[in-house]
Amino acid sequence: MRRADGSPLDDGLVLWFPGPASYTGEDVAEFHVHGGVAVVNAVLEALAALPDHRLAQPGEFTRRAFANGKLDLTQAEAIADLVQAETDAQRRQALRQLGGELRKHYDRWKNDLVRALAHLEALIDFPDEDLPEATFEALRASLDRLERSIGEHLDDNRRGERLRSGFTIAIVGPANAGKSSLINVVAQRDLAITAPTPGTTRDILEAHLDIDGLPVTIVDTAGIRDSADAVEQEGVRRAFGRAETADLKVLVLDATTDAVPPPALAPIVDRNTIIVLNKIDLVPTPRAVSPSGPSSRLVSVRTGEGMSELIALLGGSIAERYGLREAPTLTRARHRRALEAARGAISRAHAGLSGRATLPELPAEDLRLAVRHLGEITGEVGVEEILDMVFKDFCIGK
Helix, strand or coil, X not given: CECCCCCECCCCEEEEECCCCCXXXXXXXXXXXXXXXXXXXXXXXXXXXXXXXXXXXXXHHHHHHHHCCCCCHHHHHHHHHHXXXXXXXXXXXXXXXXXXXHHHHHHHHHHHHHHHHHHHHHHHHCCCCCCCHHHHHHHHHHHHHHHHHHHHHHCCCCHHXXXXXXXXXXXXXXXXXXXXXXXXXXXXXXXXXXXXXXXXXXXXXXXXXXXXXXXXXXXXXXXXXXXXXXXXXXXXXXXXXXXXXXXXEEEEEECCCCCCCCHHHHHHCCCXXXXXXXXXXXXXXXXXXXXXXXXXXXXXXXXXXXXXXXXXXXXXXXXXXXXXXXXXXXXXXXXXXXXXHHHHHHHHHHHHCCCCCCCCHHHHHHHHHHHHHHHHHHCCCCCHHHHHHHHCCCCECC
16 A cells, blocks of 8 residues: 555555445445554545545445435434444444334334325315225224324333433432442442541542443432531532432441431432442441332442442342333434424324314324324435434544
8 A cells, every 4th residue: 555656655455345235335445454543644645635535524424325225314323323332231222223123113103104194195085985984983093003102112211312321320428428438349449539537529520330231420429418618518419419310329328327318318219219328347237227218238338248239239220220121212312302293293183083074184284294203213304404413423434
């Protein structure tokens, strides 16, 4: 591999993929060179100096694959997710979507809508025909099933979107209960400063972890207590704020002083709270944990007792709430908005078919809108703004 002047660049490999069997559906040549920065830059500069050559735009190859019918938009988005996947669960979700799982699901709904629309078009085209009541009943029943099916798909606790972006576990509790020590053990590094002095942690500290294949951000917060220190008060306020937005909360209590959550921490305890009684190595017989929380564990961060069970509980709790399931899972806010719009249009069409005297033109238009909204998800509706939004976050080329 040489420059135009004959000077060597690298020893590499060139692979030729003739269309339409290539990734993009077009003729594609791949240059495999050694990965050093100097080598790559030299090759790119040499290529850029040739006529009709330029750097690819972000996601351009995948966008060309979409334009040439090799992929739909959900599969193109899955490629971006696969490139960015940091955990096994994210990888598996992206692969399922890349395999066309979502597209097939939405295509079934679209086909049902098209059939319903065909019936309405028949009513519009042949208004003098006396269609049986069973036709209207079947049409209403079909729209009712569609509306309920889309509603169930939307009511998924946003698990697919959460799996893409990661889950948050907030470590909260009174000052000096061992929260910072706990996050250091879970993160397996000295993330937070620990000391016997209460109020050591005053700001939010985060660690990004892989727990049982799930992407997790674990957050250490300031100890919750009354304080005249303005900085510590702000830390307490932030602690409550992160607890409210976290997917899961770990309430750490001191086994030597607290058997149940103090009144100030009662608002934190709900079905997404795990109560941890720490420092059980300092009491002869650890007191029973109050059943006020859905889950509880006795641990000693210092000795490690109970820590493996706690980490297993964290992974299991998140997997139960947000992990992969058999049914196709929504992965993007863009899909959710389009589905909500489609469900709204189907609902209007359903309501408009309440009686035989109803004019079918308006329900038919609503069904056309519903088909269009479903098409926006897979890319059958070529809206340029949607395409720009999908591909803008891709890496260069890809």
